[in-house]
Amino acid sequence: MNWISNYVRPKINSLFSRREMPENLWTKCPECGTMLFHRELKDNLNVCTSCDHHMALTPRERFEDLFDGGIFTEVTVPEPVADPLHFRDQKKYPDRLKAAQKATGEVEAMLVAEGEMGRTPIVAAAQDFTFMGGSMGMYVGNAIIAAAERALELKRPLILFSAAGGARMQEGILSLMQMPRTTVAVEMLREAGLPYIVVLTDPTTGGVTASYAMLGDVHIAEPNALICFAGPRVIEQTIREKLPDGFQRSEYLLDHGMLDRVTHRKAMRDELVSITRMLLGLPPAVRGDLPAPTDTVDAADVPGALPNTAEPDAPA
Structure with missing residues (x-):
């Protein structure tokens, strides 16, 4: 068995051989010709990030x-x-x-x-x-x-x-x-x-x-x-x-x-x-699903708000 031909050469070829890229990773914009990465294009709702062309969805x-x-x-x-x-x-x-x-x-x-x-x-x-x-x-x-x-x-x-x-x-x-x-x-x-x-x-x-x-x-x-x-x-x-x-x-x-x-x-x-x-005659939609605000808000929870330094009311 020739170990150089059977083992060393295939190992070297595998290290330096060019890996094949799947064909569907890139999409060419039909308007400006820019090659767009498929994930970036999907995240942008199939709108070209270069020329703003709206592709089929x-x-x-x-x-x-x-x-x-x-x-x-x-x-x-x-x-x-x-x-x-x-x-x-x-x-x-x-x-x-x-x-x-x-x-x-x-x-x-x-x-x-x-x-x-x-x-x-x-x-x-x-x-x-x-x-x-x-x-x-x-x-x-x-x-x-x-x-x-x-x-x-x-x-x-x-x-x-x-x-x-x-x-x-x-x-x-x-x-x-x-x-x-x-x-x-x-x-x-x-x-x-x-x-x-x-x-x-x-x-x-x-x-x-x-x-x-x-x-x-x-x-x-x-x-x-x-x-x-x-x-x-x-x-x-x-x-x-x-x-x-x-x-x-x-x-x-x-x-x-x-x-x-x-x-x-x-x-x-x-x-x-x-x-x-x-x-439909409905009020405007509320953006997000945030919980309703409470009656009392701690100033420490509000970014940029000054802490409450006032002394508490004296007991009756």
Whole structure:
């Protein structure tokens, strides 16, 4: 046995060999190209620390930040008929669904949950753009109706986070039928006097914008989010003119009266708490869960306070 070849050389190679780094430790910002460490990016709610670009956020990540303590209960959504049109392009529609479910770990493109936000009970729904572009199909329609019915049952406000590329072509006219269905669900909330708040994220386009995404009592958008029915490239090709800078972005729509607020993602929760409690006629939320102050406070416990040097009262 050659101990140099079998032991010494492998030992030396292991000491000097380059360790392989996992591919998912770094994320490249699509706006400025900065490489961001995954933990730092997660702690910043998927907002670039260099250029402040708001990247996609999954519904579960949103809900973990939105609900108190990240605790929420999922609302059951009725399952629609699978592949009603037997649609097939390069792949069968069921195969596309299975691939999206495997990639995202979710059943469909929308998640509905209930819980407390700033000690205020709410129902929330959020679209997942990573699931087939967040496209609106029958399941998304069922999810919004389930969210509205649950809000009506519990008499809670509904907050919806939209992120979609429009209707789902694999479901054809059945997908477009979700526009009037969701409109009726929103009208049910309005008739019951329950607040319906929409947070538009990048991107919100197509039939989603033409239905439930623009029917809220209050419309808030994340910075620089694309919000439109037809995209800017389609409009430019149609009218054969150059569009203004920032056309169909959040700030442009805010200036032209289509939005109420443009709010940074890190301030979104506090903004939603304030608006929700205002619409419900509740007092402002108390920050933190501090105990109520006592009637007597020892000066030694108050930073910067002078000690009490007064003599005690003489006994009667």
